[in-house]
Amino acid sequence: MFNEINTPIRTIMTPGPVEAHPNVLRVMSTPILGQFDPAFLAIMDEVKEMIKIPFGTKNEQAFAIDGTSRSGLEAALIGLIEPGDKVLIPAYGRFAYLLGEICERAKAQVTYLEKAWDSVFEQDAIIAEIKRVNPKIVALVHGETANGQMQPLEKIGKFCQANDVFFVVDTVATYGGAPVKVDEWGIDIAIAGTQKCVSVPSGLSLITYNERVEKVLTARYQKELGLSKDFRNERHISSNYLDLSQLQRYWNKERINHHTESTSMIYALHEGLRMMIQEGIENGYERHSQNDRAIQAGIEAMGLFIFGDRTTKMPTVTPILIPEGVDGDAVRNTLLHDFGVEIASSFGPLQGKVWRIGNMGFSSRKENVLHVLAAFEAALLFHGAAIHRGEAVLAALNEYNK
Amino acid sequence: MFNEINTPIRTIMTPGPVEAHPNVLRVMSTPILGQFDPAFLAIMDEVKEMIKIPFGTKNEQAFAIDGTSRSGLEAALIGLIEPGDKVLIPAYGRFAYLLGEICERAKAQVTYLEKAWDSVFEQDAIIAEIKRVNPKIVALVHGETANGQMQPLEKIGKFCQANDVFFVVDTVATYGGAPVKVDEWGIDIAIAGTQKCVSVPSGLSLITYNERVEKVLTARYQKELGLSKDFRNERHISSNYLDLSQLQRYWNKERINHHTESTSMIYALHEGLRMMIQEGIENGYERHSQNDRAIQAGIEAMGLFIFGDRTTKMPTVTPILIPEGVDGDAVRNTLLHDFGVEIASSFGPLQGKVWRIGNMGFSSRKENVLHVLAAFEAALLFHGAAIHRGEAVLAALNEYNK
Known part of the structure; x- marks a missing residue:
């Protein structure tokens, strides 16, 4: 037969998952609410606002995705990519290749700018490669946990914004632990997770994006067949589960019935973010x-x-x-x-x-x-x-x- | 500023999410373990075995996906579908059209067999349509929460098995609440969730599949670029996050580093399943x-x-x-x-x-x-x-x- 779990206590000093904050562990024992219960919607609304703070953004859109960090990376990239789109990926560690894997599966034309894993790129080297490749999207990792390097971003972001290139940044390993400045650095989409500096168990991905991205998503929105048979869109996103154009309409006023929100994890995220904000x-x-x-x-x-x-x-x-x-x-x-x-x-x-x-x-x-x-x-x-x-x-x- | 959550207590009598079992709520407060900690792997192994029991299966493969129920539906369908594949979807309620939405996005050629939502199909009517359409996959919903109808399956499953058609069944709303007999009914892939009869908060999807499906997944396996640059596969699955061929290798001996498992939700699932098994x-x-x-x-x-x-x-x-x-x-x-x-x-x-x-x-x-x-x-x-x-x-x- 199966016994109840009886886990050892660990001091977890890995680059994630890390120890959850005791308040976070406690709040997960709260009885659940229905997904459209006004009391739950109020919690979701607070979570949206709190997510923005460590991202350093005033974006309208910021919410959680019910999946681990890489679900957010995939949602971000497939939300922008249409088959044949050019993506430039500067790679100085493992997770750049995860971005590449996702882009290749989305049928993007991927160019890698590669270097040894012992340091980051000069920003000008990346900018030169953007000029050469002329991509629709530049995707890179802010902090590479595999080698502990952190790429400066502000010049790249400004160049992308001035040249109509989308700048997608994986901040999973830095969000909350090192400054991330989405607005100041000109990041179009930033993605984070819960299991690192937010001190919440793994299981949610955090995302924020600006109006440039929203425009693309609006142009690609397709209503779900189970809710309407008429609202089809040839440019629709390849996934239903990771469709940002639908997720956005779940987290905002429209409240479409996309999925059943992961109640207890949202409670945990609320408390984890609150502890971060309370500390400053x-x-x-x-x-x-x-x-x-x-x-x-x-x-x-x-x-x-x-x-x-x-x-x-x-x-x-x-x-x-x-x-x-x-x-x-x-x-x-x-x-x-x-x-x-x-x-x-x-x-x-x-x-x-x-x-x-x-x-x-x-x-x-x-x-x-x-x-x-x-x-x-x-x-x-x-x-x-x-x-x-x-x-x-x-x-x-x-x-x-x- | 943001205060700690302070939720009302509800009697939740919706078709999901429902009230989590008190033991489940409690176990989520357990401090977390690293994803490859032997103590955590032992919990994952037990979860695999427990998932099989309400599915009525001896399949080798049964595990959880870090996403809500529909992440499992999408993983199942995109794992089998290659562009142009024919899928037959008998529809007697809303969630059949979610299956259709997912299949259409995967570029399948979808045929719907439709009827009014007040009753289910005669199994022979579905079998006749399978003969007419000759699909690679039949996908349907066991219990449609939108209208409360439950489709008998055993004749359809047997016909599919005898005719080399894959039978994919959404048991989200029945798993644990009504008999589901994956092996006896000839179901190739069955998908469930946690937020209904398992009495666990939303956030995980449960899946099981047989060797016929495993063969397809093995033929489509592609190693992630961040782990190997050589193992490419033209038939690879469209998503990285919902790639069953990778997920299977995370949940089994190979233990590839696919994602960071949602520790606390796995604890919750372990306890929810354990309570079901303890009740009988x-x-x-x-x-x-x-x-x-x-x-x-x-x-x-x-x-x-x-x-x-x-x-x-x-x-x-x-x-x-x-x-x-x-x-x-x-x-x-x-x-x-x-x-x-x-x-x-x-x-x-x-x-x-x-x-x-x-x-x-x-x-x-x-x-x-x-x-x-x-x-x-x-x-x-x-x-x-x-x-x-x-x-x-x-x-x-x-x-x-x-």
Whole structure:
């Protein structure tokens, strides 16, 4: 027979999912409301407004999609792409290729601008490639969790806006942990998730887009056959579930019956965003930065090396080179099974080469940082790594007391 | 500023979402685990096995998709459909047209077999149409919540299996509330949701499929570009997010990193299914039937009429004709705002013509039925309906004491 779940407690210092805020966990126990109950619609309306704050936007459209982060990426891209459209994807890490995968499946003509994963692009290099390729859409990742790099965006966005190119940005790994300025940077669609710096379990994607995008969606809107047999549109979006033109009409006044909103996850999102706003978005960035500095100080005090360009490092991920002769997975297993601490491996060319310590949302706390450094040092020593003993935690503590 | 949510308590007697089981609400407060934490993978494995039980299947493949019910419908259909494929959709209610919408967007050639919404098809009529159209896929809805009708399936399924036609069935509104027998009835893919008879909040879709479908998915599998640049497939599925060939490899041994599983919703699903299994699936059907009989007895005792063919009525929905001269929405508003009771209106040709009382999952309880009937009688009288007074609740109580 099946018993009730009985889970171990973990210190989750991966680049997502991270520990949910206790208030978020609590609010999910609230009895549910019907999807069109006025009391629920009021909660949805507040969520829309709160989503905008960490996006740095005054866009009319901002809402949640009932799927994990990549459902929002797909909704954004297929909302804009029609077969044959040109998309430029500057790639400096794994998730650029997820954007590419989605675009290729939408029958876009995709051009990749590629580089090694250890740093970001000069913005001018991307702008030069936009001029050469002349795409309808530029899609890129703000913060690449695979390698911990964060791409500056403001010049690219301004160029796109001036040249009628759509600028789609994946902010899943930065939203709430590092500044994202959708309006100031000229981003047309930005996408985030709940399972990282929002401190909400995975399961929703957050999206905002401006009037340029709304115009495209309006031109492509097709009413669902079950609601009207007459409102057909040849340019309709390829998916029904991820059709932004319908989702928008579900989250706004029209309230079309598109799907049954994920009530408890919306409660969770409401509380997660509220906690972020209550802390102060800027204070949240400072907390992430401070914990990031402490992690880096601790790692370097052990004599380990941090991967990639430090001037463009994300505050929310620290990739650490696995020393020669150390079994990276064995260290992670000791951390998980003996200390209850989870850190991550990586993908593609970095698989087996770096560990990644995440620093996101509710997991980004001083005691977590200190605990992880102490556990990491012990696990490394246990597996025979030649590191400096007794330095890491002290270095972090000193960083906090500067 | 934004305050914490403060929701009213509702008696939810709609055809979904319904009241979540209290144990389900509670388990969602469990701290989360990482998506590849062995402790979480063990929970996923149990969920796979439990999903199969109300589906009545020994299929190897059964898992959850991180989206509401219609995400599963879309995943099922786009997993099978390639452009130009013929799909036959017998339509006796609204949700058949949702299947059609999804198939049309997938560029299938769709034939509808249509009828009035007051009854289901003779199975032989559908079989005759399959012979005429010769489709690759027959897709239909087991229980149509819009009109409360439930289509017998076993002859259709057997014919499809014998003739190499794929049989895709939407069991969203019946799974757990009425018998669903995937293996016995010859269903190739069945799809359900969480927000109805599973007593879990909306946000996950449940799916099972057999080896015939697995073969198609294997032939269409394409590895994600972010994980491998070499594994391309011209026949790949149109969506990345709803790609069953990838999802299957996330839920099985391969454990590809497709998305970040919705931890808390999986906890909820585990508990919801566990409660169903603990009650006994057959006992659950009997509970739904008994409460359905009580609702019908109460409604008829008031002198109201139940819409549609009673011999094929779903036990989980009762559509009630709105009497001449009564404002259906006004009655529903009184129920919601004065009694905290939610019942539903309907769609399409039935909009404004019927109310629908749902009877699903944890909402399907004797005290809910009695409370709703009492409230409904009072609300009808308050709005001037000419009904028999003081009969409804007694008729239901007598039904329970037969």
